[in-house]
Amino acid sequence: MSASTTQRRAQKSARSQGSMRNYLSHNLREYGMMAALAVIVILFQFLTDGKLLYPDNVAALIQQNAYVLILAIGMVMVIVAGHIDLSVGSVVAFVGGACALMITDYNIPWLLAVVLAVLLGGVIGAWQGFWVAYVGIPAFIVTLAGMLLFRGLAIVIVGTTVAGLPEGFNGISNNSLPNSLGFVGQLDALTLLIGGIAIAGLVVSQFRTRAALIRNDLKVEPFVAFLIKIVVAGGIIGYITYLLAKSSGGTPIVLIIVAVLVLLYSFLMANTVFGRNIYAIGGNLSAAVLSGVNTKKVNFMIFVNMGLLTGLAAVVNTSRAGAAVAAAGQNYELDAIASAFIGGTAVTGGIGKVSGAMIGAFIMGVLNMGLSIMNVDPAWQQTIKGLVLLVAVAFDIVNKRKAKS
Amino acid sequence: MSPETTPILEMRGITKTFPGVKALQDVTISVRRGEVHAICGENGAGKSTLMKVLSGVYPHGSYEGDIVFEGRACSFKNIRDSEERGIVIIHQELALSPYLSIAENIFLGNERVRRGVIDWTETNKQASLLLARVGLAENPDTKIMDIGVGKQQLVEIAKAISKRVKLLILDEPTAALNDDDSAHLLDLIRHLRSQGITCIIISHKLNEIAAIADTTTIIRDGMSVETLDMHGIEPVSEDRIIRGMVGRDLAHRFPEHTPVIGDEVLRIERWTVHHPIDRTRVVVDNAHMTVNSGEIVGIAGLMGAGRTELAMSMFGRSYGTNISGRILLRGKEIRIRSVRDAIENGIAYATEDRKRYGLNLIEDIKRNISSAKLDRISRFGVVDGAQEITRADGYRRDMNIKSESVDVPSGKLSGGNQQKVVLSKWLFAEPEVLILDEPTRGIDVGAKYEIYEIINTLADAGKAVVVISSELPELLGICDRIYAMSQGRITGEIPRAEATQEGLMRYMTMEKSGASR
Numbered sequence A: 001m002s003a004s005t006t007q008r009r010a011q012k013s014a015r016s017q018g019s020m021r022n023y024l025s026h027n028l029r030e031y032g033m034m035a036a037l038a039v040i041v042i043l044f045q046f047l048t049d050g051k052l053l054y055p056d057n058v059a060a061l062i063q064q065n066a067y068v069l070i071l072a073i074g075m076v077m078v079i080v081a082g083h084i085d086l087s088v089g090s091v092v093a094f095v096g097g098a099c100a101l102m103i104t105d106y107n108i109p110w111l112l113a114v115v116l117a118v119l120l121g122g123v124i125g126a127w128q129g130f131w132v133a134y135v136g137i138p139a140f141i142v143t144l145a146g147m148l149l150f151r152g153l154a155i156v157i158v159g160t161t162v163a164g165l166p167e168g169f170n171g172i173s174n175n176s177l178p179n180s181l182g183f184v185g186q187l188d189a190l191t192l193l194i195g196g197i198a199i200a201g202l203v204v205s206q207f208r209t210r211a212a213l214i215r216n217d218l219k220v221e222p223f224v225a226f227l228i229k230i231v232v233a234g235g236i237i238g239y240i241t242y243l244l245a246k247s248s249g250g251t252p253i254v255l256i257i258v259a260v261l262v263l264l265y266s267f268l269m270a271n272t273v274f275g276r277n278i279y280a281i282g283g284n285l286s287a288a289v290l291s292g293v294n295t296k297k298v299n300f301m302i303f304v305n306m307g308l309l310t311g312l313a314a315v316v317n318t319s320r321a322g323a324a325v326a327a328a329g330q331n332y333e334l335d336a337i338a339s340a341f342i343g344g345t346a347v348t349g350g351i352g353k354v355s356g357a358m359i360g361a362f363i364m365g366v367l368n369m370g371l372s373i374m375n376v377d378p379a380w381q382q383t384i385k386g387l388v389l390l391v392a393v394a395f396d397i398v399n400k401r402k403a404k405s
Numbered sequence B: 001m002s003p004e005t006t007p008i009l010e011m012r013g014i015t016k017t018f019p020g021v022k023a024l025q026d027v028t029i030s031v032r033r034g035e036v037h038a039i040c041g042e043n044g045a046g047k048s049t050l051m052k053v054l055s056g057v058y059p060h061g062s063y064e065g066d067i068v069f070e071g072r073a074c075s076f077k078n079i080r081d082s083e084e085r086g087i088v089i090i091h092q093e094l095a096l097s098p099y100l101s102i103a104e105n106i107f108l109g110n111e112r113v114r115r116g117v118i119d120w121t122e123t124n125k126q127a128s129l130l131l132a133r134v135g136l137a138e139n140p141d142t143k144i145m146d147i148g149v150g151k152q153q154l155v156e157i158a159k160a161i162s163k164r165v166k167l168l169i170l171d172e173p174t175a176a177l178n179d180d181d182s183a184h185l186l187d188l189i190r191h192l193r194s195q196g197i198t199c200i201i202i203s204h205k206l207n208e209i210a211a212i213a214d215t216t217t218i219i220r221d222g223m224s225v226e227t228l229d230m231h232g233i234e235p236v237s238e239d240r241i242i243r244g245m246v247g248r249d250l251a252h253r254f255p256e257h258t259p260v261i262g263d264e265v266l267r268i269e270r271w272t273v274h275h276p277i278d279r280t281r282v283v284v285d286n287a288h289m290t291v292n293s294g295e296i297v298g299i300a301g302l303m304g305a306g307r308t309e310l311a312m313s314m315f316g317r318s319y320g321t322n323i324s325g326r327i328l329l330r331g332k333e334i335r336i337r338s339v340r341d342a343i344e345n346g347i348a349y350a351t352e353d354r355k356r357y358g359l360n361l362i363e364d365i366k367r368n369i370s371s372a373k374l375d376r377i378s379r380f381g382v383v384d385g386a387q388e389i390t391r392a393d394g395y396r397r398d399m400n401i402k403s404e405s406v407d408v409p410s411g412k413l414s415g416g417n418q419q420k421v422v423l424s425k426w427l428f429a430e431p432e433v434l435i436l437d438e439p440t441r442g443i444d445v446g447a448k449y450e451i452y453e454i455i456n457t458l459a460d461a462g463k464a465v466v467v468i469s470s471e472l473p474e475l476l477g478i479c480d481r482i483y484a485m486s487q488g489r490i491t492g493e494i495p496r497a498e499a500t501q502e503g504l505m506r507y508m509t510m511e512k513s514g515a516s517r
Helices: A002-014 A020-026 A028-047 A055-080 A088-104 A110-135 A139-158 A167-174 A189-215 A223-246 A253-271 A273-283 A285-289 A295-321 A332-342 A354-373 A378-404 B047-055 B079-084 B102-106 B120-134 B149-162 B179-194 B206-212 B238-246 B307-314 B339-344 B354-358 B365-370 B385-399 B415-428 B445-460 B472-478 B501-508
Strands: B007-018 B021-032 B036-040 B064-069 B087-090 B167-171 B198-202 B215-220 B223-229 B264-274 B282-292 B296-301 B321-329 B332-334 B347-350 B433-437 B464-468 B481-486 B489-495
Touching: A028 A354, A028 A378, A055 A088, A055 A167, A055 A223, A055 A253, A055 A273, A055 A295, A055 A332, A055 A354, A088 A110, A088 A139, A088 A295, A088 A332, A110 A139, A110 A167, A110 A295, A167 A253, A167 A295, A189 A223, A253 A273, A253 A295, A253 A354, A273 A285, A273 A295, A273 B365, A285 A295, A285 B354, A332 A354, A332 A378, A354 A378, B007 B047, B021 B036, B021 B047, B021 B198, B021 B215, B036 B047, B036 B179, B036 B206, B036 B238, B047 B079, B047 B087, B047 B167, B047 B198, B079 B087, B087 B149, B102 B120, B102 B149, B120 B149, B149 B179, B179 B198, B179 B206, B206 B238, B215 B238, B223 B238, B264 B307, B264 B464, B282 B307, B282 B464, B282 B489, B296 B307, B296 B445, B296 B472, B296 B501, B307 B347, B307 B433, B307 B464, B339 B347, B347 B415, B354 B415, B365 B385, B365 B415, B385 B415, B415 B433, B415 B445, B445 B464, B445 B472, B464 B472, B472 B501, B481 B501, B489 B501
Parallel strands: B021 B223, B036 B198, B036 B215, B087 B167, B167 B198, B296 B464, B296 B481, B347 B433, B433 B464
Antiparallel strands: B007 B021, B007 B064, B215 B223, B264 B282, B264 B321, B321 B332, B481 B489
């Protein structure tokens, strides 16, 4: 589903009628990271003797990485506006702890506790946003302080571990949608239905966008490229659907959560005034001020939003672990930041897409899982991920330099 | 010392191609030792590219043709190579470090050392000598950020002299300078010439070229079209240079326009603004001003007269503190607390520095155009992308913005086309009052004419237009009425028919009478 927005936006930004080569060279950046992800998947599929794409592994890949995907969405927005958030890992631990305590010590129903946890994240975001937007302290400093502050508070309230969380809560990250429609052969019917809807949505939205462009007499990409794109994207969704339908659970619940967020935030960034203002602030702050953008409010809202998403990530993370741990969320900020940068977000702000960050997060996730299946020492896993981040950003910068000259 | 006849520099048959573009084609230029050699051409004609070839920014092998300096063929691989031979280029954007002192900047990369340790006494002593040579009375300890652009320019020249420069290349040296500083700089160039330093000067200011150059080479569309001897029998006029640059006769530099002036749109009364940091300093002092619909009103003033400050303080208090006075729109007083308020009330301000304050250069044309009034094409906070493209494309065609589509990043456009994007952006905001600050700065002659035409069209559509400009001929050419400012006060109001450059200049230099401070 995320692919459909990626593709649509790729098409929008391209629209250069003409030869395929011309088209591809214009869209190298857009497809470069997708190609890199594909290469990594195929490489590990080969290295792990096909274990990487075992149906249950694919489901686990999504469940294990849901927190990064959620955090990376907020982080792209923060970085595009020219800020950074170093506190998300600590906030995940603190909010996760608070959520668990609400359930175990205060007997708050888990569903309500989840809502309160997300709101608590929003309040923390507002706290940081206040210092950044209204007092004017650089986000690096504010969130560095937040990183220490909320890690400390997490240890204060959690101690070491809060366990004994209800089945329903733990199910958020560990369970799949119920098999309510039965099976088609060995495949889960509900998963197939969802996959079918996703592919149909992709095809319809692509054709509608193209038709609108043609109607307005605007340039469109070559029809062959357009078709290839739809077939490839549809094929990938179809294959993932097939694998998930074959897995023991079907569609993981967090996949639905993440997919909805990706669609929502891609739309928010590309098509709303708020999204435009974020790009405007990151691209040229002074020009944004002189264009009447309320930069303080926008900056504040970016951090509130990051907080809300961090709250959700905390819920997902605590649910996955089945317990709140004071040391949870260690280095999550770095995972989210790395995902955004691998996904093409500009270090200087002003450029970046949610879809890109999702690809970045999946590159990191596939690396993690592939290397784990291969039993590579965690120390080496970290080393490899560090190099991948460096190479990805280097590729981006060299690419841009080429485009300039 | 009169220029000798032997060339110090010859560039022959220089051709430089970028993917898809021939930036320079068979350019030939010969510079005599000890002369001031001007290079003229429209923006994008290839002047800067030629200088980058000469200084080694584009290394030997990346272009075709020969460079002969002091009789020896050159094959520079980088700027260091060319500097070693005594060729120093001073770019439009000064390359000084703001937090370092003048002395440190002069010897940056070329430090005065004794046994590997910086010799501060020697550094400051030599810096003082160099500053004296360029006529800059500043302590070498002063930080660069504490001196104005004009003085920074002199520091750059001092730095060049410290490198034993033989050929000094100045790229638009006076673009950011006021008249006093420009005059001083030109004197300095004459002085350097008398000491045997050869200068190449690239400038858009043709009056300066006419005043200082010994020879002028004109470049058009990447080719050297002609070389003019400025001391020949026939004096070379500005119009003569323009004709060479644009390849056509520009009998009229300004389009004909008959104004249709209507009712008063904007009136400001007793407008006073204080400096944002030094709150006791009055930057705009009790200003009164009116602008009518269909009228183009100019504001003349020297650098620091308070023109931009007046405009920006009106535009949602984006400049200044402790602002007092009234703004009336069509006779009704309006309260403007933010830029948003100003835009909502129909006031638009196009900045003098479009790259820093006017455009998001990494964003495409259409999104820049829509940025000041997104709500016009959005519902419930959702932007109608199709409408945005159609509208922007309309402006692209109307304004003749030269680009493949509205998806091109605005940073890739030339200065003139960027300015058209800025104008489109503010037109899209549907203002009643349009304040244009230096609308043709850094724009070539042909594009200037187009901008003037656009301004006239706006006035004819009933807008009240205010034009702030440092170029007096421009104000005289397009404005119906001109206010002159000096030291924060409006010192004169002159209708077009009575305005002359000399008259304006008198008002612009009018001193404050002691009491009014």
